[in-house]
Amino acid sequence: MKFTMTAIATLLALGLTSAAQADIKLGASLSASGGAAFLGDPEAKTLEMLVEEVNAAGGINGEKIELILYDDGGDPNKARTFATRLVEDDEVVAIIGGSTTGTTMSILPVAEDEGIPFISLAGAIQIIDPVRPYVFKTPHTDRMACEKIFTDMQKNGITTIGMISGTDGFGASMEAQCKDVAGTYEITIAAQETYAPQDADMTPQLTKIKSTEGVQAILNPGFGQGPAIVTRNYAQLGIDLPLYQSHGVASDGFIELAGADAAEGVRLPGTALLIADIIEDGDPQKEVVAAYKAAYEEKYGEAVSTFGGYAHDAFRLMTDAIARAGSDDPSAIRDALEATDGLVGTTGIYSFSADDHLGLDLSAFRMLEIRDGKWTSID
């Protein structure tokens, strides 16, 4: 009997955590701790900050937002449980989240089954391809990053490249996408090397690429510390070819890690957020990125990241849709979300349609180059 009593008591305790009532309930499951915390932490902070901001300004159509945020620690199984909890128990009207592709794909069936609009913050193309009625996402796909890089290479007359990529999820996925679209841009990948995420020296791979006949540039799809080591080794070897990095390292942390000297001249596709300080007047994104950057840095005392920007955009898209829907009925919000036209975010300018739930094109990416330890736009 003791067991039953304990079980009932525990269940009651579970129920208590979701007692508070609010006007509009917005749910989120993010990876604020664990291996993907560098994604989830700024995302969670951004959402909390923006909810406060909107509520202080009177809410949406006069109704306050209550954010119910869970930390799934990057575990897809937990993400699925939290998604079920958000929908069935907390009865939220919309979900933002899934910091990683794995957690997103676990939340996705719950949102789809229950008809709850869901904006993911993860990169993979499989989230929105095929298009599912209730699922949207804010970050660009890897494929778009490859296309942006190849466009720049084409502009500079580069036709043969060497590629060195990480074997982690991000690196491997982008490597596959780049190989897939290289032909469209008439680019040949003459040399191809890989490294494991925890490797500390990539000199042998780079030497091999360097000595491959005809290579005109090096591309490094990767994430975390790997690309910084590649950049340092590349400088140490004195390789005299343009080095292209991915959007995965588009942060000031990368320049610090690689060293400003080594990173000199490195090019990568990034978002407007990264160059918020030097963005031209009259740029449609200027106001949005400047406001977000200033608010975030003042509140948390740390630099904004592209990832927090994804959450910012998802929140703006969702609140904009709720405002236009004029109700908190999930399917009305979904319809309004799909009708989003020209909403300016930090990542780009979003226009959704029935067959496009990403709503960004290549113009959302800006080709950046590191000069004297600072980002500059070279578009």
Next chain:
Amino acid sequence: MTGKSKWIQLAVLAIIMLVLPFFFPSGYYYRVGALIFVNALSVVGLVILIGYAGQISLGHAGFAGIGAYSCALAPVHLGLHPALAVLLGAGISGVLALLIGRPILRLKGYYLAVATLGFGILVSMILSNERGLTGGPDGISVPGLGLRPLLRDMGLRLSGGEFWYIVNAVVLLVSIWIALNLYQSATGRAMRALHGSETAAKTVGIDVARFKLQAFVLSAVYASVAGSLLALQNGFITPDVAGFMHSVEMVTMAVLGGVGSVLGATFGAAILTLLPQILTVFADYEQLVLGFVMILVMIFLPLGLLPSIAARVRWRGV
């Protein structure tokens, strides 16, 4: 334990499973219940290995991974029905456990822990690196069982949570029944004897290697089926299921609840599955609380929660 107590244990558990849903305020609790049952399933397997036979494994998530990915891959590549894929996964896990168990079960204590650890890591590395087949670290979708639409056509409308609550509860009850039967059987007695002292067991003519291997294979099959059920109800799986942390989680559940007792282990699985859900209010301290609870249990209730409490109650003559 007598034959009668076996049926009492099973009946108590079945009644709890039946009665609990009446207290569920929302569908989400079915999901938590279903998760508890799946975790308990793999933990019951570990009770056979650790509690009965006294062997340790830090790599059982590897078998869960095999079970899970069988359900993801076999229906797509072999055209197998998902239910058969569960059996295929269990078969592969069993055969694999048989092959690797023979050499590594010669090891004892730390060495066995490290060898099984290596196996688990190997499986999760293969799942991460064979992108072409497994989808890599991003994971892969798992086809549905197709039973729920079938029931709906027959006029029985169940939500995903309710359906899996029932399926997992039934599978868990069957697996506990098997484990309890094993405990009383000659094989179970032999396992417990070699747990007590291998030398003594050998002296009385017990084939130590054989019984260790049997426990290892059986627990691998349990973990594999649990992995399959998890994959089927989530509809999506990543290599995390085979990860080291998942192995540790399983062993922790078993030890916390009481590794010598099947019901205790189920209780441990329930607590460790519920805690993160209750602790969401202070998610930042979740790991801290878990660690603290674990230390307290180890110091004050070394047999595990349920057996220690039961012993204390009996001792006071209540």
